[in-house]
Amino acid sequence: MKIRAGDLVVVISGEDKSSSPRRVVQVVDGGDKLRVEGVHQVKKHVRRGHPKSPQGGQLEIDLPIDSSNVLFYCGHCAAGVRLGVKFTEEGSKVRFCKKCETEVGTIGAAKANRSAGVSS
Numbered sequence: 001m002k003i004r005a006g007d008l009v010v011v012i013s014g015e016d017k018s019s020s021p022r023r024v025v026q027v028v029d030g031g032d033k034l035r036v037e038g039v040h041q042v043k044k045h046v047r048r049g050h051p052k053s054p055q056g057g058q059l060e061i062d063l064p065i066d067s068s069n070v071l072f073y074c075g076h077c078a079a080g081v082r083l084g085v086k087f088t089e090e091g092s093k094v095r096f097c098k099k100c101e102t103e104v105g106t107i108g109a110a111k112a113n114r115s116a117g118v119s120s
């Protein structure tokens with residue numbers, strides 16, 4: 001799974017479908033599910049003494065949604081896009097937008113032996 005917490009995504013399916021980018025709060029189930037800010041929100045009723053609500057009452061919670069229902073938001077394309085993964089010339093692993101080829105973050109540090117293998 002290429003989406004990380006803190007990324008912007010576009011929800012493409014379900015009742016919270018919209019074209020505006022939203023931030024991923026948490027990646028769950030090893031990347032199969034994501035909590036996205038303001039998406040799949042439910043009100044949970046809690047008793048007094050809950051750490052997030054000492055008086056009790058309602059808490060708004062973002063339930064995880066399936067990661068197949070979102071697309072990574074590319075700021076360059078201003079749209080949801082698919083991500084690819086490639087190795088740079090220095091050998092580090094990066095994510096890139098498949099539409100505009102812009103790199104959108106490193107996911108692995110450079111390894112000397114890897115770049116040597118590519119160049120030969």
Ligand SMILES: [Zn+2]
Binds near residue numbers: 076
């Ligand atoms: Zn792009």
